[in-house]
Amino acid sequence: MTTRAERTAKGTRSRQKLVEATGTLLRRQGFHATGLAEIVTESGAPRGSLYFYFPGGKEELACTALAESGAMWRELLIRVIDASPNLGTAVENVCRLFAEGLAASNWEHGCPLATVALEASGASPAVREVCANHFAAWEELIAARLGAVGASPEDAARFGRFALAALEGALMLAKVKQDPAPLIEAGAMLREMFERHMPVVR
């Protein structure tokens, strides 16, 4: 017989498996192509755990998975920036890391939010809001680091937003072309831009 604590630990693992499988499927094929049956199969979690943990069904599961992916990418950005000697190098390193991840996943693992953001934002206000909030958090992170090395609040904000736009566009183009070049090139251009406009970034 299993104890209550064992059952709870097992339940938490099932919940986490469902969230991770959803994140993987959303990133690979988007919201509309991902069905609940596929999520259960991919996760290996018991079918009953789905509506127990996510009574709101696919939309609730998608919002949870997207929020988790969004937070993970924010942590990743922080780690890369902290490990780089300056922000110009950091943005190049981020682009290289994304390019390697894309190539290693057979061009499947692009931005964990972008696909869903584009195809489902019209269909689900909740999904749209989760995506918009996480994009804003990434922009603010870049802006805060630019501000910390002396950029004016206005410059920090506009460069943060522009850098995210260029990164997202380059991720999309690299995925579709199955070629790391758009990302590698965007990294070099953004570094050049940071260094030229804000010498303090060097």
Added chain:
Amino acid sequence: MTTRAERTAKGTRSRQKLVEATGTLLRRQGFHATGLAEIVTESGAPRGSLYFYFPGGKEELACTALAESGAMWRELLIRVIDASPNLGTAVENVCRLFAEGLAASNWEHGCPLATVALEASGASPAVREVCANHFAAWEELIAARLGAVGASPEDAARFGRFALAALEGALMLAKVKQDPAPLIEAGAMLREMFERHMPVVR
């Protein structure tokens, strides 16, 4: 009784209606969410015309619609560039036009290729290839115009590719945030970049 010429004209109209309806649906909701029944309903074309003109079904119809959208956006870029006093202003005008189109469509009409490119490129090599080819054509158009005002072939190519990445990312962010700002700002940043790096562009 209808003549053969009338029947042919009607058939051509049906074919065109199917292609336009597919383009609209793909742009709004993507490849996976768009079914053949919905395409027929949205188009108003007779059901029988679908497999008569597109024996390859949804994939063939999608490739045709994407190729048409891609060519139309290329024409649009040419018109805006030709109507602008210089390339710096042209890139700002393109961004403003995209922002107006997005807002006027209740944030539905972003890039006609990006949504499908992200969610279907893993599922359909044919769809991926059409998208990749048209993105390349847009980049080459910008590069050719930069070359025509004196940029070196290498600079023209890298600025063309980077401008497209920034435009695509800004289009995605503007759509998801339901806010024209990412596009307006990307236009200003790209103009500044063109003018600073290539004084000849002014």
